[in-house]
Amino acid sequence: MTETTEMLSAPLTFNWTLSYRCNFACDHCYSRDETCPELPTSDILKIVDVLVEQQVPFVNFGGGEPLIRKDLLEVAAYASGRGLNVSMNTNGWLLDDEAAQQLKDAGFKSVGISIDSFEADKHDAFRNMPGSFDRAVSGLDALQKVGLKSTMSSVISRINYQSYHELLDLARAHGVGQVYLHNFKCSGRGFKNREELDLSPNEWQAFYLEALAVKNRTTDLKISFDDPVISSLPDYQEKTMVKGSSCGKLSLHLRPNGDITPCGFIPVVVGNILHDDFATIWYDSPVLKAMRSKSATGKCSGCSAFDDCQGGCTARAFATTGDFNQPDPHCWK
Amino acid sequence: MNKPQRNPEIVWRVEKRRQAEVLKALEAGEDADNRGTVILIQSGMMHQLNLVGGMIWERCDGQRTLVEIADEMATEFAVERSELEADVHEFVTDLIKRGWLIND
Ligand code: SF4
Ligand code: SF4
Numbered sequence: 001m002t003e004t005t006e007m008l009s010a011p012l013t014f015n016w017t018l019s020y021r022c023n024f025a026c027d028h029c030y031s032r033d034e035t036c037p038e039l040p041t042s043d044i045l046k047i048v049d050v051l052v053e054q055q056v057p058f059v060n061f062g063g064g065e066p067l068i069r070k071d072l073l074e075v076a077a078y079a080s081g082r083g084l085n086v087s088m089n090t091n092g093w094l095l096d097d098e099a100a101q102q103l104k105d106a107g108f109k110s111v112g113i114s115i116d117s118f119e120a121d122k123h124d125a126f127r128n129m130p131g132s133f134d135r136a137v138s139g140l141d142a143l144q145k146v147g148l149k150s151t152m153s154s155v156i157s158r159i160n161y162q163s164y165h166e167l168l169d170l171a172r173a174h175g176v177g178q179v180y181l182h183n184f185k186c187s188g189r190g191f192k193n194r195e196e197l198d199l200s201p202n203e204w205q206a207f208y209l210e211a212l213a214v215k216n217r218t219t220d221l222k223i224s225f226d227d228p229v230i231s232s233l234p235d236y237q238e239k240t241m242v243k244g245s246s247c248g249k250l251s252l253h254l255r256p257n258g259d260i261t262p263c264g265f266i267p268v269v270v271g272n273i274l275h276d277d278f279a280t281i282w283y284d285s286p287v288l289k290a291m292r293s294k295s296a297t298g299k300c301s302g303c304s305a306f307d308d309c310q311g312g313c314t315a316r317a318f319a320t321t322g323d324f325n326q327p328d329p330h331c332w333k
Numbered sequence: 334m335n336k337p338q339r340n341p342e343i344v345w346r347v348e349k350r351r352q353a354e355v356l357k358a359l360e361a362g363e364d365a366d367n368r369g370t371v372i373l374i375q376s377g378m379m380h381q382l383n384l385v386g387g388m389i390w391e392r393c394d395g396q397r398t399l400v401e402i403a404d405e406m407a408t409e410f411a412v413e414r415s416e417l418e419a420d421v422h423e424f425v426t427d428l429i430k431r432g433w434l435i436n437d
């Protein structure tokens with residue numbers, strides 16, 4: 001048994017893609033080119049029942065654009081009524097005052113909006129959608145107006161790694177309490193546009209060194225990174241719940257047809273939540289087991305950080321080499 | 334300290350499979366004081382409670398007094414009643430200090 005399954009009988013979070021459809025076509029999107037049959041509402045509600053039965057406390061809708069699914073509010077209201085903590089990530093396009101109120105009424109605990117640059121034209125160009133910056137920002141305002149907690153997500157890439165301070169200020173100005181500076185994942189479109197968008201390992205190191213210092217001295221805003229490779233930095237003090245990537249350990253991902261993958265960036269199906277026994281997947285899936293007990297390969301063998309870092313982001317290693325155990329391509333060591 | 338209540342901000346669950354293992358270990362005479370059976374998540378951090386702590390925690394619903402909690406625990410453990418009450422008191426006091434339990 002691994003450290004994870006010794007204690008946990010299910011993940012803490014399911015990241016749930018109800019649909020890969022989206023009203024945008026962003027350059028870094030991991031899912032834009034994905035297609036997958038979608039389930040009818042009745043099956044989605046059945047999935048909620050499974051999650052409740054398995055005592056999964058958090059569900060985060062992502063995508064695709066969650067607001068595209070006409071039954072999002074119904075599903076969210078059902079899930080929150082059954083005690084789940086529901087949140088979502090949106091591009092903000094459809095998030096006007098009325099929608100914000102509806103999300104609040106449906107029991108959402110928080111809503112995250114993706115903003116990639118503090119400059120409207122850069123964000124719009126990146127998202128291939130004129131006007132999207134303004135609508136994302138007014139989405140944040142709409143959430144604030146109705147008193148629904150907002151978060152902001154920015155995927156760090158060449159277009160913003162030197163101007164994330166301004167992104168933090170933008171968040172402050174619009175009542176955001178938490179900013180996620182996501183690491184760039186090389187899958188889907190992000191993989192195709194990798195050369196243009198991704199930083200080099202040394203640039204990642206420089207970025208994280210500085211951003212970590214900023215995080216440690218910032219008190220009015222919660223700044224979060226979800227990149228295991230930063231645990232090799234000397235300034236890193238955070239106590240994380242698990243070592244290395246959290247996917248497959250603390251979280252799993254649901255595809256629109258109910259298939260389970262370790263995370264949205266690892267396209268390996270480990271079972272289907274409607275058709276397979278959940279405990280069998282959770283405890284016995286060879287893929288999940290492999291992700292939970294990685295073995296140091298290449299430059300990771302002998303690396304003093306391996307205990308904490310576990311070879312970094314498993315999704316990135318897998319996307320570039322097809323092997324979970326290879327070192328994260330972002331690693332600067 | 335009347336009827337302690339769990340802080341509603343805290344997300345928690347009983348890890349049933351783990352709980353069953355710990356009970357088995359206890360029956361076999363092993364020491365399981367340091368083995369968690371309930372997880373609590375607060376501001377992104379996960380904490381664990383051991384079997385006794387978890388059982389007290391489950392009962393801190395704002396409806397039961399400390400004496401009532403100790404009464405219920407007494408049916409599960411062959412421990413001196415006064416000792417049990419002292420344990421419950423100590424545990425609840427500690428968790429109130431941490432802000433995990435609220436004392437109305
Ligand atoms: S990144 Fe998000 S908003 Fe952009 S195309 Fe992908 S799903 Fe849509
Ligand atoms: S060499 Fe491997 S273990 Fe060491 S920091 Fe890089 S990715 Fe992490």
